[in-house]
Amino acid sequence: MTQRTDSRPKTQGAPLPQPFGEAFTRDPHAVYRRLREEGRVHHVALPDGSPVWLVIHEADVREGLADPRLSVNKRHSTTGYTGFCLPSALDRNLLNIDPDDHRRLRRLVSYGFTPRRVGQLRDSVQGIVDDLVTSLAQEMDARGEADAVAGFAKPLPLRVIGSLLAVPDADQDRFSGWVTGMLAPRGREELVDAIGRIHCFLIDLVAARRAAPGDDLLSDLIAARDEEDRLTEDELVSLAFLILLAGSENVQHVIANGLLTLLTHPEQLAELRERPALFPAAVEELLRHAQPIQTTIRRFATEPVELGGVLIPAGDTVLLCLASAHRDPARYPDPERFDIHRADTAHLALGQGMHYCLGAPLARLQITLALRTLLDRFPGLRTARPAGQLPWTTTFRFHALRELPLTTAP
Template identity: 45%
Template sequence: MAAPPAGDGPEPALFSYEFATDPYPAYAWLRTHAPVHRTTVPSGVDAWLVTRYADARQALADPRLSKNPAHHHSDKTGIPGERSAGLMTHLLNIDPPDHTRLRRLVSKAFTPRRVAAFAPRVQELTDSLIDGFADRGEADLIHEFAFPLPIYAICDLLGVPAEDQDDFRDWAAVMLHSSGGRPPDPRNHGKGPRGGVARAVKKMRAYLAELIHRKRAALGGGDAAADDLISALIRASDEGEKLTENEAAAMAFILLFAGFETTVNLIGNGTYALLTHPAERARLAADPGLLPSAVEELLRYDGPVELATWRFATEPLEIGGQRVAVGDPVLVVLAAADRDPARFADPDTLDLSRRDNQHLGYGHGIHYCLGAPLARLEAQTALGTLLRRLPDLRLAGETSELRWRGGLIMRGLRTLPVHFGRSL
């Protein structure tokens, strides 16, 4: 990936396909000339982009910036279909005290102890997926590895029966390959319309309602041993936590939606970064103990979430010297903040042993990503296993041939074709 300029030159064009391919030069320009920048995003919504680290960190924790879309007049700031499907009451759309209540319930699924207990299953899934293509000498690491791994993992945690998980994979694939609010890749005409996402969301909502009903019946019939997350949410509801069925379905939905795409991109972007930085890759292959710090650096360098999800001003406030009016949408650009030279030394250099690395890849404040421990586990397992089992892994073709999904919030590759020799 080309190093960004110092911030000089004309104002860059935002949200084009070229921008999606490499947004970092444009973000360098914004940090220098317009660090809090008013623009119109492709869906037609006018929003503030916050690009400097200090401003971004402040905005992410500012209680005057609400997550509730009711503070804005537009219905174009969320996931297509979530409103009509009755899936709005999830952690990305609510504020305290409801946010505090629901986060407390769901956080039990992501304790360090529970995540550590899930590690053998993640390793099993990882090895099984690699076994599926190891003898071919080539693969698309997005479709065959980075995508299915987190889907199957989050389905296991939620308690989706194995025979239903392929349906979830199909629905998730529609969401993943949506154009996501930016002009699509001109080489990929017609794929991933918003209407397709809305239909997938509705199908998932109907399935979740039926699954919740089945699990509630099983618990009522004495299946007290059920340890999945949906069963835990039902128990909490039945024990007086005031969790409605809509809230339970919305929580399961957003854990799936947010929990799989971020990890797909983390594994995909991370693998791509290692393949295009051979010296750093060799360091990591020689010293697997670097994996934890390597994943943190990959989150900072080219993380899975480009912009934090929508926030809306509930009162007039100032960010980076700009006055933000009541109701104004604010988008914190994590990708720009995590390359801010005012915060990170040599920010455009990939350094897998970077020590001072308080990146914002998973947010900051009360909305810090709840599933971050699981995503870190999956990324460390996936990358470590790839390097160990496919030591001569290499890109198939030129980097210019790779296609990036043009989502407003997420950043990730559509495909990652690779070649390799005999697996270990």
């Protein structure tokens, strides 16, 4: 049994530790290892100085995900980090709403992501994968190498989700650029500009689909808003925002990070090529080992909450660290090792409970088809640069490849 510790800093007014510095950028998992050895829950400062409680052990992260006293609703925050400051038309999404509105909104959109519906999308997803792989092959033939992030991992989920919402092809790249500017801005000006452009884009997209409905998910959501009055206008636009954001950003990084993981583990890659039946287990292991999301959406204690022996005051911000939980030796034997034969394939990469990822079946389908097709098409595929020289974007929110140059040249 863990002894409860006082949640207050030992020295009044002493600065909180800031673990997200240069060492974290170089190797976030080394920082998490040290933090796990020092304690289960840490009161730390984010790069902007905001205080948060960082939960890093797997059992505590899992407990926190299921605890209704940890709310995603910003109104419960009294101090610390609250996430992006979004206009209300983008903020009324499932990541900011607790029951009962959460259940209502989830029911309205969930039919578009059931395993049965996703199964019906398999051929269209495979077609998009094939087109992108062909373009990648042409670039490698012409230049000797091709960037799998820009030419494959990034456009794939955008096209898939874009087709679900009937987003014009010409607008998908623009939206992706704005999302990058929001999640990894070079300054506040870029952040504000990106959010403003996303807001205007989605308002216009909803107006266009309302004027000319089609056979797509956004048209169905508009019908729910206009005919049955079950969605407010802000909820409608916010749902479109979340579907495009979560459906494109996370999947692209898992594909890129996962492909690099496979290419740097040649023995397991060779076995996977010989035994495709191992792919489902391999994808689950990639979601654990190569998951780009560092921490879940911020949560706020609605009352004093004890986690990992630490009492977190009401109103404080809590970050549940998935990246650390997935490398916790108390849960996973030899957790740093990538192993497609790992017996325990359970992970938290797609969430748990009420906030379990709505698009999980579609995400798994895209990752599986993307990696299988690449490996089938390019038997001699390898990185064009040493893995240690590849550029990453690393923040307390995500750890993702910016480029992944590939080649088949000897």
